[in-house]
Amino acid sequence: MSPxxxxxxxxxxxxxxxxxxxxPTPTRDRNIVATAWIExxxxxxxxGDDLPDAPVATYKRRIGPWLLWRAGPASGGDARYxxxxxxxxxxxxxxxxxxxxxxxxxxxxxxxxxxxRAWKEDLLGRAGPPAGPDRPDPPGIESV
Numbered sequence: 001m002s003p004x005x006x007x008x009x010x011x012x013x014x015x016x017x018x019x020x021x022x023x024p025t026p027t028r029d030r031n032i033v034a035t036a037w038i039e040x041x042x043x044x045x046x047x048g049d050d051l052p053d054a055p056v057a058t059y060k061r062r063i064g065p066w067l068l069w070r071a072g073p074a075s076g077g078d079a080r081y082x083x084x085x086x087x088x089x090x091x092x093x094x095x096x097x098x099x100x101x102x103x104x105x106x107x108x109x110x111x112x113x114x115x116x117r118a119w120k121e122d123l124l125g126r127a128g129p130p131a132g133p134d135r136p137d138p139p140g141i142e143s144v
Contacts, residue, residue, distance in 0.1 A: 007074055012058075019086055024062045032059035034069060041089050046080050047071040051078045062086065065124045066108075074121035075101065080114070083108075083123055095119045 005028060008027050013030040019039050022032070034044050034057040041085075048055040048071030057071040065085050072079025080096040084090075095105030097116060107122025 007031065007058075018090075019067070022059060022062065022067055022086075026061045027059070034058070034071075041084065041092065043092055043094075044069055044084070047082050047094075048078050053078060055079075055141070057082060060105075063120060063123045064125070067121070069119075072078060072097070081105070093119075093123075 005029070010027070010029060010031045010032050013027075014033050014036045014086070017032060017036050018040055019037070020085060022037070034040050034047065037044070044057055044121050047057040047069065051072050055071045057069040060068040060070055060081075062068070065087060066083040069082045070079055071082075073142050075097075077099050079098065079144045081095045082092065083094075085093045091096055091105055091108065093108050094101050095107075095116060103116050103119065105119055107119050109122050109125070111122060113119040113122065
């Protein structure tokens with residue numbers, strides 16, 4: 001098994017992959033690029049077009065029934081997260097992440113989110129107030 005690499009040190013993997021073959025947990029040795037996903041919706045393929053350097057989205061993990069992808073850096077820069085239900089790719093939500101760590105997006109519940117953690121909770125059907133010092137991430141919601 002290869003050692004875990006920082007997300008920005010992982011080589012891009014452009015091997016064709018179907019939805020059912022996207023792994024449930026983060027890949028730590030490579031980045032699966034959106035262009036490799038055979039069923040990739042156009043919105044995902046264009047996810048980073050308006051961001052600095054137009055990054056190609058990379059797969060992060062499954063969160064419940066949702067497939068999570070990100071274009072841009074994990075922190076400290078302009079990025080956008082995109083999620084779609086694995087059983088209905090027309091159900092899509094996004095969250096824009098800014099260099100200061102704030103966000104702007106709508107979750108599957110229809111709630112507006114300014115924090116990535118709260119948006120991820122919404123993917124699991126647990127929309128509520130943003131996580132904070134007195135409300136840490138619930139089990140299964142780790143930073144990606």
